[in-house]
Structure formats: C-alpha cells, structure tokens
Amino acid sequence: MFRISRITDYGIVILAQLATQTDDAAHNSRELSDQTQLPAPVVSKILKSLTRAGLLDSVRGSKGGYRLARPPAQISVVQMISALEGPVAMTECAIHPGACSMESSCGLQGPWQRINGAVQDALEKITLADIADPTANARGRFDRFVPLVGLDASGSGGHAAPNNPNSKEPRGR
Amino acid sequence: MFRISRITDYGIVILAQLATQTDDAAHNSRELSDQTQLPAPVVSKILKSLTRAGLLDSVRGSKGGYRLARPPAQISVVQMISALEGPVAMTECAIHPGACSMESSCGLQGPWQRINGAVQDALEKITLADIADPTANARGRFDRFVPLVGLDASGSGGHAAPNNPNSKEPRGR
C-alpha cells in the first residue's frame, strides 16, 4: 500500500504524454485516450481535474483540447498528485491543525509535519520534465537498494491496469 | 489523500507510546489501549502485525505483553509503514517489475522507481526516536512552507478518529 490512486497514476501518464508533444496545439480527450490506451471517459474526467487545478489549459469548441499550462520542468510531482487527490498529507494533522480531536493528547503533529515535509521536499524536486525525459527512464533505475520490513510475497498485483470485467487478465494501462 | 491508513496511524501512536516506557517490562494490549485511548480490539490487531513484522517482541501468558524489538532510533518510519500496510510503493511498478501489463509501452517505471526511492530515503531518515522525542515535536513545526496546488477548503476531515456510530463528534484517537 501507500500507493497513489489509479486516477493519479493515469493522470501522470497523460501529462507525460502531453509533455512529449512538440507542437503547441491543443490535444483533445479522444486523442489522448488513443495514445495512452486509457478508457475515454476516465481520460476526460482526469483532464477536467487537471485543468481545474491549473496544470492544463483547455480550449473549448471545435479544434479544442488541452495543453500544458506551463513547461514540464515547472510541474512537480507534488503538484500532479495534489491536483488529482488533494494535498500531499500523510495524516490529517500534518496539514490541518485542529482537525483531529486527539490533537491535545497526541504529541505527534509536530513529527508528522516534519515527515510530511520531507516527503513533499522529495516530490517537489522531481518534475514532469524528468518523468517525460526518455533518457531519464534508463538512468536512475535500480541504482539504490532499500531494505524493506514486511516485504512479503503477497504481491497481490493489481492497481495498475483498468478493470476489465470480461477478462481475468489485466489489460494494463 | 495520499494518506497512510488509519491502522498505520494508530500503529505509530502505539509504537510511540511504547518508546516512552522507560522500563523493560512487557506491556499488554489492554494497557496500551488505555494509554492511547484506542479501541482494544484494534490495538490488539495492530500489535500482532507489528510483532509479525519484527518491530515488537511478544511475551505470551500471564504477565505477558509487548516491547520494542530494538531501540527506537533503529526503527524508521519506512519500517513502521511497511509493517502495517506493506512496502512503501507509490505504484506497482516501483517495486514489482513485470507486474504491470503496460510496462513495455509505458516508459514510466524508471521515473517511478526514482520517485519512490526519494520518498523512501526521506522516510528512512526519520525514526521512532525522533517521533517519540517530546522536544522534537515543538521543533520542526511550521519551519517550512510548501505551496500546494489544489489545496482547497474541502478539508473533508475524517481519517484520524475511530468511527463512533453513536456520536457524530469524532472521539479521536
């Protein structure tokens, strides 16, 4: 666990797709659905969210579509996640002081704010430009090892491919 | 969103509680439930998971209970999260190469592994000793500002307090 949601996952795929387009034209929902192989209604929904969050500009009407609101290097992972699933907040108290009724007795708000800040810093440094850069994909791969407690074999799969009611085989994104 | 699960949240509270105990005695489930004000069955369940993951040692029978398996400084946030909700993996492909059927067409495994690594690094550096240290709580608070996209007012609350079917007021953890 500790995953981003599927919608966010898809959203980043879509953003990466848009980042690779060299022209400045608007790309419509159907086109992006074809390119990413993601279900059209889902793509549409995600594009709307990204637009509302200010990551995309939209053009209505015929010849309309979407384009990045700013250069890929200025769109961080934090922004992408925030756009699609709300602020990066590992706990309620990390960003909403006063929301938790136990706040007075539980002395963990401070630590959580620190932890959350550390995660945000890490995610802030990585941008859409890094993600969409094809050479970056090969670099940085398996270049570190982090021992995991409880890394059991129950990989449980799932989470990355859209549900396909007809086949047990995930058809992937 | 992008939250840890409630169980993990509780688990860290429990671990912090155990870390503050100065004696080397085993503390039982009921005692910890009283101290943390968390529902007894939930505390029990969490303690079992933490034991299975190797973060706690358990003692059976009368006078039995739980104690930390090692010093708080040697228990990182990554380990705590991993123990209760599986490995820290923002996407499937970040830790399970081959699990996603789109892996060949989607060029994002590399980036995701990097992103995941960055988050793990951040979470690795913070330990139970930091969390349980009362002076650390005051420090590190509001000492940074990270602009968030989409930080709307829909705080939506919730997630931090156990469900109480009888009262609409969350009774907190």
Place this chain on the structure above:
DNA sequence: ATTTACAGGACCAAATTAGTCCGATATCTT
C-alpha cells in the same frame, strides 16, 4: 445552424479498509 469538444456532476458497482469476535496456544500463579 450544426458539429465538435470541454464543464460539471450525478450515479452505480466494485474493491478496500476498519473494526469485531472467536477458538487455540503459551505462560505464570497458586
């Protein structure tokens, strides 16, 4: 005017998560 495409939500089904409970086993006390 018609066509194309975004905007915003309502809505349902499926999957996850939270929380409870039970029988079995191990250990201490008397």
Place this chain on the structure above:
DNA sequence: AAGATATCGGACTAATTTGGTCCTGTAAAT
C-alpha cells in the same frame, strides 16, 4: 494440576472509498 491471563491467527461484517460511466449544459469553429 488447575485456573487465570495474554498472545496468535484468522474469519467475518459493515462502512467507506475508489473506479468508472453517463448525462445535461456551454463555448467555439465551420
């Protein structure tokens, strides 16, 4: 030896969240 106290492991249910679809309205181009 018997009884009391705790953990162990897992089954089970209810509530919440998420994923995904669809429908009505609005804006722009032809």
